[in-house]
Amino acid sequence: MLGSVKRYLEYCKRCGFCIVKCPVSQVFDGLETFSPRGRVLLLYGMSMGELKATISIAEKLFSCTLCGYCTIKCPAGLELEELFSSGRRTLNNIGLVPGEIAEISRRILESGNPYNAPLEEREFWTNYIEEAPRRRGSVALWLGCTTAYRRMDTCAAAYSLLKTLGVDVAIVEDERCCGAPLYYAGYLKEFKDFLKQAIMRVMNTGADTIVTPCPSCMRAFKEYSAKVGLNHGLKVYHLVEYLGKLYLVKPIPRFELEARVTYHDPCELGRHLGIYDEPRKLIESVRGVRFIEMNASRELANCCGGGGLYLAVDPDNSIKIAVRRLEDVPPNVEVLATACPSCEVMLSIAVERLEADIEVLDIADLLWRALSK
Amino acid sequence: MENRSVLELLKSTLGENKVLCSLENLYVYGFDATPVYRGKPMAVIRAYSTEDVMKVLTIANDYAIPVVPRGHGTSLTGAVIPVEGGLILDLSPMKRIEVDVENGIVVAEAGATIGEVNAECRKYGFFFPPDPASAEVATVGGALATDAGGMRGARYGTMRNWVLAMKVVVPGGRVLRLGAPVYKWRCGLNLLHLFVGSEGTLGVITEATLKMLPLPEKIVRLLALFETVDEAVTAICSIRRRALNPLILELLDESTIKSVNEVFNLNMPEVGAAVIADVDGPKEAVERLGKEMAEVFEECGAISVRIASDEGEMEKLYAARRGAYPAVSRLYPIVLIEDIVVPLSKLAEAIRRIKELSSKYGVAIVVFGHAGDGNIHPCICMSSRDEESMRLAEKVFYEICRIAIELGGTVSGEHGIGLQKVHALVEELKYRESSWLLEVMREVKKVFDPKGIMNPGKFFMRCRKCWEV
Numbered sequence: 022m023l024g025s026v027k028r029y030l031e032y033c034k035r036c037g038f039c040i041v042k043c044p045v046s047q048v049f050d051g052l053e054t055f056s057p058r059g060r061v062l063l064l065y066g067m068s069m070g071e072l073k074a075t076i077s078i079a080e081k082l083f084s085c086t087l088c089g090y091c092t093i094k095c096p097a098g099l100e101l102e103e104l105f106s107s108g109r110r111t112l113n114n115i116g117l118v119p120g121e122i123a124e125i126s127r128r129i130l131e132s133g134n135p136y137n138a139p140l141e142e143r144e145f146w147t148n149y150i151e152e153a154p155r156r157r158g159s160v161a162l163w164l165g166c167t168t169a170y171r172r173m174d175t176c177a178a179a180y181s182l183l184k185t186l187g188v189d190v191a192i193v194e195d196e197r198c199c200g201a202p203l204y205y206a207g208y209l210k211e212f213k214d215f216l217k218q219a220i221m222r223v224m225n226t227g228a229d230t231i232v233t234p235c236p237s238c239m240r241a242f243k244e245y246s247a248k249v250g251l252n253h254g255l256k257v258y259h260l261v262e263y264l265g266k267l268y269l270v271k272p273i274p275r276f277e278l279e280a281r282v283t284y285h286d287p288c289e290l291g292r293h294l295g296i297y298d299e300p301r302k303l304i305e306s307v308r309g310v311r312f313i314e315m316n317a318s319r320e321l322a323n324c325c326g327g328g329g330l331y332l333a334v335d336p337d338n339s340i341k342i343a344v345r346r347l348e349d350v351p352p353n354v355e356v357l358a359t360a361c362p363s364c365e366v367m368l369s370i371a372v373e374r375l376e377a378d379i380e381v382l383d384i385a386d387l388l389w390r391a392l393s394k
Numbered sequence: 395m396e397n398r399s400v401l402e403l404l405k406s407t408l409g410e411n412k413v414l415c416s417l418e419n420l421y422v423y424g425f426d427a428t429p430v431y432r433g434k435p436m437a438v439i440r441a442y443s444t445e446d447v448m449k450v451l452t453i454a455n456d457y458a459i460p461v462v463p464r465g466h467g468t469s470l471t472g473a474v475i476p477v478e479g480g481l482i483l484d485l486s487p488m489k490r491i492e493v494d495v496e497n498g499i500v501v502a503e504a505g506a507t508i509g510e511v512n513a514e515c516r517k518y519g520f521f522f523p524p525d526p527a528s529a530e531v532a533t534v535g536g537a538l539a540t541d542a543g544g545m546r547g548a549r550y551g552t553m554r555n556w557v558l559a560m561k562v563v564v565p566g567g568r569v570l571r572l573g574a575p576v577y578k579w580r581c582g583l584n585l586l587h588l589f590v591g592s593e594g595t596l597g598v599i600t601e602a603t604l605k606m607l608p609l610p611e612k613i614v615r616l617l618a619l620f621e622t623v624d625e626a627v628t629a630i631c632s633i634r635r636r637a638l639n640p641l642i643l644e645l646l647d648e649s650t651i652k653s654v655n656e657v658f659n660l661n662m663p664e665v666g667a668a669v670i671a672d673v674d675g676p677k678e679a680v681e682r683l684g685k686e687m688a689e690v691f692e693e694c695g696a697i698s699v700r701i702a703s704d705e706g707e708m709e710k711l712y713a714a715r716r717g718a719y720p721a722v723s724r725l726y727p728i729v730l731i732e733d734i735v736v737p738l739s740k741l742a743e744a745i746r747r748i749k750e751l752s753s754k755y756g757v758a759i760v761v762f763g764h765a766g767d768g769n770i771h772p773c774i775c776m777s778s779r780d781e782e783s784m785r786l787a788e789k790v791f792y793e794i795c796r797i798a799i800e801l802g803g804t805v806s807g808e809h810g811i812g813l814q815k816v817h818a819l820v821e822e823l824k825y826r827e828s829s830w831l832l833e834v835m836r837e838v839k840k841v842f843d844p845k846g847i848m849n850p851g852k853f854f855m856r857c858r859k860c861w862e863v
Binding site: 031034035036037038040041051053054063071072075078081094096097098 | 414417418425426427438442467486489531724729779
């Protein structure tokens, strides 16, 4: 079953460097089966025929935010996040998927989004803008499910920012899930179908470029598409990356906001996509902002707990991870900015839980507020 | 009483959530960081306090159930492999750390990592001197149980030099409070140090009071390249004879340099050996010491010497040493790490003989380590896990141990004996005409552990070959 990764697994030296910063391992007080090394050993055991694949093992493989911190710590250079995704796919193929994951996948397949929300609600955010959004343009703004349903203000801010900065931006008609959660859940065929539809919808706008505020969607279009043989030829950018480019080449309006701001690096945008500088440049470009680096940042940023579908599998511990992440916020910070809707949701829950006096904002919201002021 | 009944008793005493019996838990806790040893416990117990440990050792002693204490399982010798089943006592949840600035001490529970201890000390301008390469993940309990050292061993020695007091639970559940939280302590036999390096065979360390030091004002790092290992070792000996007192003094041989170049594209000149040295102290003094050290390197024939005093440059000079183990890890699936110590005057000869073994058996052996205290880590690298390869690896492993013994050294400087070096320990004691010491050790064990439940099958109890486990 896992024969193809067996040789790869043999390179694991079991040194344990992967376990200490693993957010899931931390909330389980270092319990080995919930650590990256434990997951590697479970995969190894199954590949050697020493362990039978069970739903309990599947639960361990899905108890992972796929944050990739283990990968950067691995002396043997193993791509652990990819290894765990591959393990999930293998178990999914034989029907071993935790109930919560099967449920979220079912919702996506049936309603086109993980929240089971009506499609017409997807564009409620357009009420926040003054005119009807454009449907054709050279740049398609792909919002993603969490931004569209859970962060309507961010949708409006992203669209308005691009428009104000003179971008020929269009909204994707009938946007649905890009399929990224299906990829994380191991439903590769279904992921491919969803991504194919998403690409077609983007192409219907006449755009040759996708800009999205969601790092998961970005990875689906940019990385996972190649893994399932969908070579679309579209240019794909995260919103902060694209705004960063504009900032370099175009004179843009002056942003202004008095605030002490820090920035949480989303794992998918940072460790996985290597985008670290652009969000910082954008925040620092706002006049009046005092940018303060978070205590664990860039490649060493701690996870918010929301990635890899972990929130669905274990919401309590997922939120505990977000609460722990707040410990990295320097004192006297007023705004905790980020560039991922899932991170924003998780960190907002944590702020609420702690009754912390800090506002969590997507960079798009921060910039739009600075521009509108 | 049947095992099942003992488990029920443990569950009712500790709580269900602390006693784990699922197949996947038993499987993953059967490994450590060695490539060959495996075991299977009957249960994994998660200890959250000294009281938990007391309860476990009471029940285990009553029913003669083996107990293997374990931190993060980073042992390089098989020391935490449950070879006779029994209970894995996982101390990793015990992570409390308290710094006492006024008295220059830090109190840490067994499951806190050395890295976490250091991070806490740093908040107050201090550091904890021992720095095993695995400091980020190695726990205080494990580091004490193996008497771990690290690069700063050239100056600061191993864990035993930095522990003032310990809380230890012995079979039957009694708590021993060994040592005292003061810098001097003379009270009969030194039982504190008896437990340091005992590898969990006498009892369970649950808490330690450690000394810490103020952070140095400045560190200067040097990288010296030599055409031959002999010249590098001559330089190391020369430095040790002078009042330069290096913080670290690390050696990398040509095969290590080639490995890091291959994996990390460092473009380092592939010379016979490289030495990395740190000196620390007040700013004015340390710069002078750095220059003096550079002069010694040059006098001893260094091809080039670079000095770095800012953090970026220091990191660059350190890249090859930091990358040594990752490089061999990426190149070979099986890496057996040696831990021999030889007198400094014999270091060059030891490395020469190790290289001869490499040629003789056609096995890649990469040599790097803490040459400043004569402790090196030759890595035997194999491309396959098959039995023939493993037998050959073990043969080479023991021959390297023999070289250390014959040169007046020892088979382990900081990793311990575990399962891996049982034969080597026996041979070393025999060579020193001290075989009877094993009998003394067995008698000492009986005092604390009359039923022999603590980490059975380990160093002085039984001889095993790695493929037999």
